[in-house]
Amino acid sequence: MRYTPIQATLWILAYLALTVLPVLVAYSGSIPEARGFWIEFGVGLGFVGLAMMGLQFVLTGRFHGIAGTLGLDSMLQFHRQIGIVAVILILAHPVILIIADSENLAFFDPRENLPRAFALVSVTGALLLIVLTTLWREAMRIPYEWWRAGHGVLALFIVFVGLVHILQVGFYVSEWWKQGVWVLATGAAMAMLINTRVIRPMQMKKRPYRVSDVREERGNSWTLGFEPVGHSGMRFTEGQFGWLILNDTPYSIQQHPFSFSSSAERPQQLEMTIKELGDFSSTVGETPVGVTAYLEGPFGAFVPDRESGRNMVCISAGVGITPVMSMLRTMADRNDQRSVSLIYGNRSWEDVLFREDLEQLQQQLNLEVVHVLSQPDEEWTGEQGRITAELLERYLPPVAERPEYFVCGPEPMMDSIEPYLRNRGVPLSDVFSERFKIV
Ligand SMILES: Cc1cc2nc3c(=O)[nH]c(=O)nc-3n(C[C@H](O)[C@H](O)[C@H](O)COP(=O)(O)OP(=O)(O)OC[C@H]3O[C@@H](n4cnc5c(N)ncnc54)[C@H](O)[C@@H]3O)c2cc1C
The missing domain is CATH 1.20.120 (Four Helix Bundle (Hemerythrin (Met), subunit A))
Structure with missing residues (x-):
């Protein structure tokens, strides 16, 4: 919503x-x-x-x-x-x-x-x-x-x-x-x-899920697939997130928020992609297929406007790509041909989460991807360093075109890009930010 x-x-x-x-x-x-x-x-x-x-x-x-x-x-x-x-x-x-x-x-x-x-x-x-x-x-x-x-x-x-x-x-x-x-x-x-x-x-407790897939991804991340057990699954809007309880009781205090990375058109095949970071996320790769999971949600207002079909500018770094991935996969399922510019920051080419999936989506969608690498190897000829205002100036469409902006990445990136967009004259209502770190 x-x-x-x-x-x-x-x-x-x-x-x-x-x-x-x-x-x-x-x-x-x-x-x-x-x-x-x-x-x-x-x-x-x-x-x-x-x-x-x-x-x-x-x-x-x-x-x-x-x-x-x-x-x-x-x-x-x-x-x-x-x-x-x-x-x-x-x-x-x-x-x-x-x-x-x-x-x-x-x-x-x-x-x-x-x-x-x-x-x-x-x-x-x-x-x-x-x-x-x-x-x-x-x-x-x-x-x-x-x-x-x-x-x-x-x-x-x-x-x-x-x-x-x-x-x-x-x-x-x-x-x-x-x-x-x-x-x-x-x-x-x-x-x-x-x-x-x-x-x-x-x-x-009445709506459990079964972990149906555990896939290793680039960038020390894992994708978990969830299959509803005895119910119709969860309808979410692309870009939203849910709270995950894995292999534990639904009363557990080990509840973690993760964006859905799968298409909103496939509520029976929910996926979340999780970067190894701390005590919980570092263990998700060891999850056995078949264990029970509970999902609470969906939550979040980091969602594109489906009705207006406005063009989109997505600025992500690292695992901040997950909600954007859900948007792109949903667009592919709907054959939605609005224009999307994705400025995507990572450390190295090997670390680029969903690299191959993005290449495939570029064949299906009106999608331009600008990779920005902070520690590229010598052969890299693309953009280098961080996602800065100077870099964005070169890729962002004119403000008057009124695309919707979706920004999701590490705190320093968010802290620099949000004010940059404001100063550029982008209306506040056109900017959607998702911070993965609440406290
Ligand atoms: C709206 C939202 C969407 C997110 N989507 C993704 C995603 O798609 N993929 C991904 O890899 N990460 C995502 N995250 C971040 C993810 O929730 C944390 O990285 C994860 O909970 C870390 O838990 P940990 O125990 O492994 O790490 P810890 O080292 O215990 O925690 C690292 C940091 O994560 C945050 N965190 C930890 N536990 C919780 C919790 N139960 N609730 C809220 N925040 C917590 C805290 O800020 C903490 O400082 C999202 C976070 C939010 C708020």
Whole structure:
């Protein structure tokens, strides 16, 4: 699915409305007497910060209705950025209240109320921990799966202590219906988590797949084929991705996102192509044919507009070719003859993932491929180095032609090409980016 700017704006407005809802609730019904600007401001930040923290469960909940319009990957990026803002707001809440009135320090004083002080000190620690482990997970050498599990537990703890704190202080929520709103909102956030971790895996269990093929590819990569067992498979749009659980229970924390590399016209023969990178991906080549896999999806808004048939410019490097490969294979199955320019970066000619498949697709499609090698051997006469703005200037069609741009590759490439396209005057709505690294 693709999003329209109107749909995306509506979701953003809904998000903003929900973040200020606690303040609106606080200022409805019987309102207690105001206590000075800084106190009220500090309280407001706490309310908004906690609402944002609760909404984080929606952003990570992989809901098709929302993820289909905004793109799950963009939502997870947003989750990461906005999470930091939420933590800052929540931490600013006690700081401002204590500066405005030092008597508020009593909230952290164990002599006043031991369980309360313990909970508030612990939640402050949890807030700091959640940010530090997210920003510096790799430096701290925390495996991704353990980080993800711990991240969820910390977030639950923060939301739960926040709710108890609000109900205990009770200044703005003395009426029963206001307390009800907070309890319901927190319950909804918990329900999202239960849905992601329990209900969805239960549904996946009923739709297993069998690994039907394990093929070695160039560039230290492997293609896995999946055959639906007892169901019709998964219909996806070319360019989308799914979460893969391999040879494990659907409740496993070892779930990894991979783009489909096969044609969207063949839902019975799903394929994902995986580059050996870390503890999970380095073992996929050893997967025995016949083992069970679970796929959740499809997700993502990195998809071409089928209806308009607009020309495409694809800029990929390394394994970032996988969603583009799915687009090209789908076009071949549909005999879609729109023009596609693919600028494709790799280390060496031997490393070029799908090299032979691309040569074959060039016979079938209106496809131009420009290979860019960063470490070519001496015989190489094509483009060398990285995919730079200067190189793109030579190959990209004029902006006025309004092709759709698909960019997928390593972080540094994405970080340089996205602003380049913006500065070139390419409208934001024409550029689709897929980042393989969420956190
Ligand atoms: C939308 C999307 C599509 C992707 N498509 C492909 C593809 O087609 N082919 C391919 O080879 N790779 C793809 N990736 C990247 C792939 O998910 C990671 O390389 C893989 O999960 C690494 O796992 P690991 O345990 O082997 O490596 P690790 O060394 O544990 O992780 C390396 C990095 O991968 C990311 N990662 C690890 N586990 C997860 C997880 N469970 N969920 C999200 N991110 C994780 C983290 O940023 C981590 O730092 C895609 C990623 C995303 C977000």
